Amino acid sequence: MQCATFMTGENGKGFAGRMAGAATGLPTRPHRDTFMSTNPHRIPSTVAKEDEHLLVAAAKGGDLSAFNELVSRYERKIFRLTMNITRNREDAEDAMQDAFLKSYSHLKDFAGDSRFYTWLVRIAANEALMRLRKRRPNQFSLDEPIPGENEELIPRDIEDWGPSPEQRYGQTEMHEILSTAIDELEPGFRTVFVLRDVEGLSTEETAKIVGISVAAVKSRLLRGRLRLREKLDRYFRRGGLH
């Protein structure tokens, strides 16, 4: 299972919006008006995919409005990623800013053999991890074994979650539940979970970014998933927290 729903156009606010109509002549948010009637933040993934290489090519040529369209498209997802890794708003903001700045200055190195977003995620994850290590150098090391990493997690008290959790909670409430659960996860488990399951990176890519072995990624992903299940269980089991 891998998250494959990340290729969305993002919102239309900000720098790119202010610079609309500038040099590129590229389509910006095609069909947006019709799509906004159901969801203001998503455009069909095929549209995002189709023009992304044009935007990247234009940005490589120095077209700032094209680059800003890319920023506008991915700002929310990149901020979510840096927040998920650092769990500190100031660090997350700095990491996001530096990730976009670095991606622009290194755009010539982007070979186009992966999606621009995937490349951007690698840069942003590195920026976030750097800040996480800096802020808490004595609390943990991402590349060392985590206490409990090799313990078996055997849930003893299992109860069915009943009706679909999405039907029982509103979007805002669900967001808070997920945010609390991931916040409580140990950074070593959290980082691997975020890169693999939220961002959809491969095990090998995740290992490379975090600086641990593929086996350690798999082990931490398993523990991270099991621990998150336990945390969500508090809310989703019948008669759980409300």
Added chain:
Amino acid sequence: MNCNGVRREISNYIDGDIDATVRLDFELHLQGCRHCTVVVDQVKKTVELFCDAEPVDLPNDVRSRLYEALEIKLRSL
């Protein structure tokens, strides 16, 4: 395969990164163990919920600072 074996293989199973024979053992155990079936379903659901969650809008102050920084630094390159 016993319950502990299932726990160890849950991730590989839901990622489809599992040998055919291990998968068979895994599924055979699930057929007779409601406990493990529920755990596997809930782990799958957990991944799905995080996967499907839409990121929230950037706070206005964060967005303003991002575009100000880009405007200043990118134009100076």
